Amino acid sequence: MIVMPVAIVGLSTVSAAVSPLSELGSALHAVGAPDHHPVDLPPLPAGLRRRAGRWAFTTRAIRATPFVSVWAADETIEAQLDHLRALPARRLAAQLLRPIGDAAAALRYARARGVDDQVAALVERPGPAVAEFLEFLAEAWDGWFAARWPAVRPVLAARARRFALDVTAGGPAAALAGLDPSITVAGGGVSIAKVRSGRHDVARRGLVVVPSTLIRPHVYVADVTGRPLVLIHPAAPGPPVPPARDLLRRLTALANPGRLEVARAIATEPRTAGEIAARWQVDATLVNRHLRELAAAGLARPTRRGRFVQYELDAAAVDALGGDLLGLLLR
Known part of the structure; x- marks a missing residue:
């Protein structure tokens, strides 16, 4: 039974960030789900398409941690990749398995989805598996997405600046409600019209909003333990969704x-x-x-x-x- 939408309260520390890695994750998600993402993206080259298929579980309904991590307000893709390269292999492997759970759950998922080798490698041989993932990200950026970024980044930066101005003018709840019709002011915070219920108090951990030109029709809430809550939203508001x-x-x-x-x-x-x-x-x-x-x-x-x-x-x-x-x- 659906009791409530996603609620976010404790809006004392709210900021906006532009993330090339997050937008790359949305692009990989969109190109793998064209039925509900009719966006104008170039096709993946054949070799990259095969690699993207092997890593698709990191960008589906639940994103792997690297795609929902924000280290600074406007870092380059090179800086973001350096953050990932600095992580111990086993820790980054666990972040990549975030969408499918712990090692046992991941292996069950892998057998059901036919990606046994990729997930098993993250569990059993994290070093080489993580290195392959980082190579995949670099290839996906340099060989596919980098050409789009110069046009996309100003759009995202302008939306992030407008959000900051809205927070100053009307407060964080009203600014969040202005991001998308699915977000409304409610109960000392905001609620988001999603199917799964949830309540997040971000008074201590903070909230970071990340605009995306590719995430529509989704409004994505990323709850990673020990990190600020991340809200990825369409840079241009989508159509209203009834409660x-x-x-x-x-x-x-x-x-x-x-x-x-x-x-x-x-x-x-x-x-x-x-x-x-x-x-x-x-x-x-x-x-x-x-x-x-x-x-x-x-x-x-x-x-x-x-x-x-x-x-x-x-x-x-x-x-x-x-x-x-x-x-x-x-x-």
């Missing part, structure tokens, strides 16, 4: 067989409860209850005609339901 509770109410309304039949009765023309009851020989009280629930869920429009109330199906709301649901699931 989960509203979508649940609509889905529940249509999941009732009787209510679905009543929705069908008002799909082609407005009708009253009495008309529907008489035409289909059903109880008028029950029909009226169904119509009111459809209206309360935002799926039907009531119009009073003297003593009578006609209901008409809101076809646009029904048509949007699939897209709204997908938007929520992808957040």
